[in-house]
Amino acid sequence: MPSNSSSSTSYHSSPNPSVMCLCGIRAPLRTSSSEDNPGRRFFGCINYKEYNGCTYFDWFDAPTCARGMDYGRKMVRKNLALEAQIAEFKKTNEAHIAKLKKSNESLIERIEELLMINEEQKHKMGRQRVVLEALTKKSTVYEANCYKMKIALLVLFLVVICLWVKPYDVV
């Protein structure tokens, strides 16, 4: 993969070098995740995937020792497993969010329904209050009439008593 034969010894030692590739743009420093060079950093053109694209390539890190290679491979595998786990978590999370959203929507619908019922009940109660007020008014009039009737009956009763008693007084 290196672009020239001297690649094995042309790696850089500067911590943050600015390297220009064959296209004349800055080649970004990237990290290999391949089994052959796990974790080894390199400069590669961003256009390398394109047809007839730039083939610039240069290692940044020195070749890794056998122990480092083993460790790096393990790390790469671990990283891939973690990425898969994260993707799974994301999926589960999205499913939970969708479920919560749906639940929230149905709750909002239920609240709106209850608000409508409440409004209807308020109107109903208003109408019933009007009927009750009318009935109370009627009841008051009826009570007043009853009272008048009682007085009239009492007067009538007294008149009858007087008329019934008077003839004996004359005798």
Ligand SMILES: [Zn+2]
């Ligand atoms: Zn390039």
